[in-house]
Amino acid sequence: MSWSADKTEVKSWNEWDTLRHVIVGRADDCHIPPEEPALDAKVPEDSDMRGQWGRRPQETIDRANELLDNFAGMLEKRGLRVDRPTSIDHSVPATTPDFHTESQFGCMPPRDVLLTVGHEMLEATMSYRCRWFEYLNYRPLMQQYFNEDPKFRHESAPKPRLTDADYHPDYLSEKIGDAKRLEWAEQKFFVTTEEEPLFDAADVLRFGKDLVVQHGFTTNLKGIEWLRRHFPDHRVHTVNFPGDPYPIHIDATFTPLRPGLILNNPQRRLPEDQRKMFEGNDWEIVDSAQPAHNTPPPLCYSSTWLSMNVLVLDPKTVCVEKSEVYQAEQMDKLGMEVVEVELRDAYAFGGGLHCCTADVYRDGECEDYFP
Ligand code: DAV
Numbered sequence: 001m002s003w004s005a006d007k008t009e010v011k012s013w014n015e016w017d018t019l020r021h022v023i024v025g026r027a028d029d030c031h032i033p034p035e036e037p038a039l040d041a042k043v044p045e046d047s048d049m050r051g052q053w054g055r056r057p058q059e060t061i062d063r064a065n066e067l068l069d070n071f072a073g074m075l076e077k078r079g080l081r082v083d084r085p086t087s088i089d090h091s092v093p094a095t096t097p098d099f100h101t102e103s104q105f106g107c108m109p110p111r112d113v114l115l116t117v118g119h120e121m122l123e124a125t126m127s128y129r130c131r132w133f134e135y136l137n138y139r140p141l142m143q144q145y146f147n148e149d150p151k152f153r154h155e156s157a158p159k160p161r162l163t164d165a166d167y168h169p170d171y172l173s174e175k176i177g178d179a180k181r182l183e184w185a186e187q188k189f190f191v192t193t194e195e196e197p198l199f200d201a202a203d204v205l206r207f208g209k210d211l212v213v214q215h216g217f218t219t220n221l222k223g224i225e226w227l228r229r230h231f232p233d234h235r236v237h238t239v240n241f242p243g244d245p246y247p248i249h250i251d252a253t254f255t256p257l258r259p260g261l262i263l264n265n266p267q268r269r270l271p272e273d274q275r276k277m278f279e280g281n282d283w284e285i286v287d288s289a290q291p292a293h294n295t296p297p298p299l300c301y302s303s304t305w306l307s308m309n310v311l312v313l314d315p316k317t318v319c320v321e322k323s324e325v326y327q328a329e330q331m332d333k334l335g336m337e338v339v340e341v342e343l344r345d346a347y348a349f350g351g352g353l354h355c356c357t358a359d360v361y362r363d364g365e366c367e368d369y370f371p
């Protein structure tokens with residue numbers, strides 16, 4: 001059955017089949033949240049964000065929204081259906097019996113929260129206290145899909161308690177230094193403990209029957225085990241990228257473009273023993289091009305490697321951020337048609353083109369690429 005714009009259907013099994021229906025985030029009311037353990041561990045030590053919190057400056061919100069609206073409009077012009085979240089009030093403090101935080105984060109980026117696997121959209125546990133309620137931004141859409149698609153499975157992972165027992169105190173020091181961080185990453189000693197299952201949706205890549213999950217700051221081994229039990233028909237693989245001193249989210253590190261081809265961040269190479277599943281099945285893992293920038297934009301959590309945080313529209317077409325000229329050039333050499341999208345001024349809101357979207361529908365079925 002082919003896709004029709006008049007009928008809502010949730011279905012997406014991988015990162016590259018033809019995209020028909022997608023959610024694009026909004027910058028409305030995004031906040032820089034106050035200090036908390038998991039978030040502080042990720043803010044780079046030399047960042048302009050250390051010690052600051054509150055609502056993001058209005059002009060940056062307006063500019064990010066302009067870029068996100070343009071991106072959504074371009075996708076619509078190409079024939080995609082685009083939905084947008086409904087922002088909750090992120091200035092409201094979040095309090096549970098276990099923790100309190102003075103503000104929340106935002107409705108960016110959707111990829112962090114929503115994991116689409118087949119006919120299911122799963123709300124991740126998240127691991128930051130300020131993101132505990134973030135799924136509420138997407139509930140109007142989830143309700144709509146539930147009403148309109150009889151096959152849609154709306155799922156939510158167990159809400160974590162996020163007490164201090166979830167975080168290693170070693171990571172709470174102001175100055176750790178990259179050498180120590182890299183040593184800890186090599187030892188798989190991350191800020192989150194194994195107290196309870198934790199995962200962000202953006203640590204998961206979908207390859208049909210296989211789910212590839214990064215173990216790092218935002219996803220612990222129990223979170224991966226939870227995913228394994230939750231998706232019994234899938235094979236769930238744990239991966240690590242030891243060259244990353246701040247390992248959160250897999251999508252500026254490992255980027256599948258089409259069956260048989262993956263870009264890997266050259267500073268965060270997949271270790272030899274973890275490459276076998278790909279290379280043994282004739283998948284090529286190539287180093288991504290260098291970012292075009294030496295530093296991230298102001299008030300940004302992410303690294304310059306958002307250059308490789310691209311959105312694949314179909315196995316021959318990819319959206320690349322407009323200023324990322326080296327990445328675009330490499331895509332061209334790899335035989336991909338490049339659609340340039342201006343987004344850099346929205347990076348501070350949580351990420352690039354892959355981050356700021358979430359799949360609702362892609363063509364194709366659940367295939368086994370690694371038999
Ligand atoms: O390289 O800072 C960014 C991923 C955001 N979802 C990085 C990872």
